[in-house]
Amino acid sequence: MNVKTGWMRLCAFLEGGSLLLLGGVVAFADDFGSHLKPLFEQSCIKCHGGEKTKGKVDLKALGSVEDLLAKPGLIKELIEVIDFADVINLSLGGESSSALLEHAVGYARSKGVAIVAAVGNEGTRGVAFPARYEGVIGVTSIDAKGSASAFSNYGEGVDLAAPGVDVYSAWEEEGIVSFSGTSTASAFVAGALAAEFSKNPTLPREQVVDLLYEFANESEKPGFDEFTGHGVLNIGRVDNRFDPYVADAAIVGYYFDPAQLREESVPFLVSVQNQGTLWLKNVELEVDLMGKTRKFMLSDLNPGEVKSERLFLESGPGKEGVRIQSRLRVLEREDAKPVNNVRASTITLPSK
Numbered sequence: 001m002n003v004k005t006g007w008m009r010l011c012a013f014l015e016g017g018s019l020l021l022l023g024g025v026v027a028f029a030d031d032f033g034s035h036l037k038p039l040f041e042q043s044c045i046k047c048h049g050g051e052k053t054k055g056k057v058d059l060k061a062l063g064s065v066e067d068l069l070a071k072p073g074l075i076k077e078l079i080e081v082i083d084f085a086d087v088i089n090l091s092l093g094g095e096s097s098s099a100l101l102e103h104a105v106g107y108a109r110s111k112g113v114a115i116v117a118a119v120g121n122e123g124t125r126g127v128a129f130p131a132r133y134e135g136v137i138g139v140t141s142i143d144a145k146g147s148a149s150a151f152s153n154y155g156e157g158v159d160l161a162a163p164g165v166d167v168y169s170a171w172e173e174e175g176i177v178s179f180s181g182t183s184t185a186s187a188f189v190a191g192a193l194a195a196e197f198s199k200n201p202t203l204p205r206e207q208v209v210d211l212l213y214e215f216a217n218e219s220e221k222p223g224f225d226e227f228t229g230h231g232v233l234n235i236g237r238v239d240n241r242f243d244p245y246v247a248d249a250a251i252v253g254y255y256f257d258p259a260q261l262r263e264e265s266v267p268f269l270v271s272v273q274n275q276g277t278l279w280l281k282n283v284e285l286e287v288d289l290m291g292k293t294r295k296f297m298l299s300d301l302n303p304g305e306v307k308s309e310r311l312f313l314e315s316g317p318g319k320e321g322v323r324i325q326s327r328l329r330v331l332e333r334e335d336a337k338p339v340n341n342v343r344a345s346t347i348t349l350p351s352k
């Protein structure tokens with residue numbers, strides 16, 4: 001099966017028109033040449049303050065994200081892409097809704113096209129449009145440790161998280177460049193979705209999207225949450241779901257409830273997830289904190305299940321960073337992926 005991936009703009013824009021992002025495409029249609037090429041040619045690869053680059057799109061006409069979204073030409077382009085794409089990545093967003101854009105999203109949904117969009121990089125409550133629309137997969141950014149990026153917007157409309165901090169990508173003339181932003185994360189999810197559509201041609205599209213959600217790694221608050229939605233994209237778990245012998249326990253992080261940060265002794269959760277396909281009878285968790293080692297035995301973990309232990313940080317907000325080190329050991333089995341069995345973090349609680 002050939003999955004067609006439509007690119008809208010490869011770039012989103014910061015105020016002043018400097019570059020924010022880009023992304024990567026996984027699969028193309030047979031007719032890529034005839035249909036997508038003109039769009040690629042129009043897409044900007046590099047945008048700095050409205051410079052025209054290498055004979056590509058003239059960026060002088062482009063203003064803020066809001067201006068961009070309000071341009072009828074962009075919506076027309078989107079509609080044209082919908083007619084032949086399976087996945088569309090929208091690495092862009094704005095604060096206000098647009099009737100035209102909402103119409104385009106509704107049209108895409110009616111055609112069974114998946115739309116993936118960045119949640120925005122203002123670090124505030126309120127997901128950008130179009131990511132906030134129902135039916136659009138809103139993607140947020142995490143760093144290398146799997147924590148939500150401080151610059152990511154949050155709230156209703158965050159569905160999934162993917163890497164978005166210091167991500168390396170190819171650049172013009174064999175160069176390499178590092179990008180950060182939810183736009184980068186969005187591209188990973190669009191690529192993963194295109195790959196999974198291709199690998200699961202008989203599954204309804206909505207079910208394939210649900211697979212990405214179901215096999216996402218737990219992150220932030222246990223369960224669905226407004227910072228990382230269903231969790232962090234893990235295409236390996238999706239692909240391993242029919243292998244019945246994967247034993248993999250993972251420390252998925254430390255969660256501090258913002259409502260409890262004012263206390264002098266701040267409670268937090270250490271969470272462990274069974275990211276394999278085997279039921280795990282016993283998993284030993286050790287946590288080093290403030291000169292003491294605490295041991296816990298987590299029993300009876302079903303595939304995908306998360307269990308948490310509550311600990312306390314005697315530091316309080318605004319004090320110096322506290323080192324926390326955690327280790328996991330799966331008893332009676334060999335863990336297939338030891339790399340996620342250890343986590344060392346220095347926690348500094350924000351002053352409130």
Ligand SMILES: [Ca+2]
Pocket residue numbers: 218219220221222223224225228229230231
């Ligand atoms: Ca969560």
Ligand SMILES: [Ca+2]
Pocket residue numbers: 247248249250335336337338339340341
């Ligand atoms: Ca593991």
